[in-house]
Amino acid sequence: MGTTAKALSLLNYFTRSRPLVGLSDMARLSGLNKATVYRLMGELAEAGFVEQVGTGREYRLGPAVMRLAALREHAVPMRDVAAEVLRDLSDATQETAHFSLMQGRTLSTVTYAYSPVHGTRVTMEDADVLMLHATSSGLAVLAYSAPDLVGAVLEGPLEARTDQTITDPAHIRRMLDEIRRDGVAESVSGFENDVHSHAAPIFDAESRAMGAIAVAAPTARMDAALAARIRVAVKAQALRLTRMLGGLPPPDYPRNTPDTVAGHAPAPA
Template sequence: MKSVTRSLRILEAVAQHQPVTVGELTKLFGLPKSTVQRTLVTLNEAGWLRASRGDTTRWEIGARVLAVRPAAHQGSSLFAAAREPMCRLRDAMNETIHLSVPDGLRCMVMVDRVDCTQAVRTYHQVGDTSPMHATATGHAVLAQLSAEEVDEVIAHGLESYGEETITDAQLLRDELDRVRQDGYALNRNQYLPDVAAIAAPILAADGTPVATVAISMPASRFDPDKLEQWGRMVADAAAEISTRRME
């Protein structure tokens, strides 16, 4: 139990002081550097912490933290701004709506969901993760990042999850160009079979992608003729959430 308590306290300290170094945490807790380092690595492997992208010697909380009891975070700017537009999008489409956030460049984490009333629908648990390169949510984020950051994702490998997964670096870059131009991303069976999704980025004031909103449906209900209409609806919802976050 002591190790669990220590891990939770270190997690809390990182959240309070992030981005923070091992040395700073060692001084704060009076623990051996090796003990703090092992705890940080364990929390990182579990998805709770990550190395800061700006300085890999520093640590910050991972996006998975947001997936724990989202209702407890309803007062936060993202959840408070997103809930009403998500419900309206669900009512207009009668399909499940997802709110996801990037965990660095590692993956996307689904942090909130509004379910539809369809008897057959897609289902993902809050806290589920998905690869950046094989999902609409991931593409929506990647399209807003620098070429160097996209290259970093590519360098980690483009794992195949099926015949539709984009595993060629240039094809991925071309797809991100299309997402940038259209304002939304489409995924049809790239990650999970018989799942289609349309996603758009939620942006901070400086243009940084902080989250995505997405429609998720069985691929059998996806209608190519309605893609532009649906894509605009998702992009409009994302733009509204972006504005509401900054008010």
């Protein structure tokens, strides 16, 4: 591991629950020598990536990251990133792919992509609002949401959009357990008749589910083979999108595709 990689890896020891890290702590966490950490942190501090503060001269993340983040957001807006991922996802599955973000307590569609292969397809509208209990995207988010949000949703009136919408809170809780095991949510005609969809959550930098991407197909076309392909693809692309947006899946999120990060001359996903 190069010196620079070591220095940058130190930044990963700052978390939401541990915003301040002292020199000795950092040495312990990283397994590096204290003197090494001291010098690396010094260089990071000079560049504004960390700063020292407080009585114990502890370190925290510095202002430079804010500036870079502003530039990154300008260079790579979230919608464009998502659009690229959805393009690949709909190409891979030959079905409609869409991306939705939590806004308050509702999930609203940001962008989507159609596959030109089939004459029939599930169609979407911008800013569609998805019900949390009745869509695969909603369930994917719920499965990784704080218990109080889940409770609030399941206690509230659960509207049945179709005669196949699942409205039994106990049943939904069992589904959430299943989703946490697989990493993929599923909904069969729960929101619109004759639509079968699979979704996987998108996580933010604090590993909170901030949204989901989903693949929606006509039930008539769904079979075991297609479902299997979709499940793999939607999960892989969700992880990719999470990474591209600077998010981090929670440690317990199931990964069946260990994305071995090769050097920087890399395989296009």
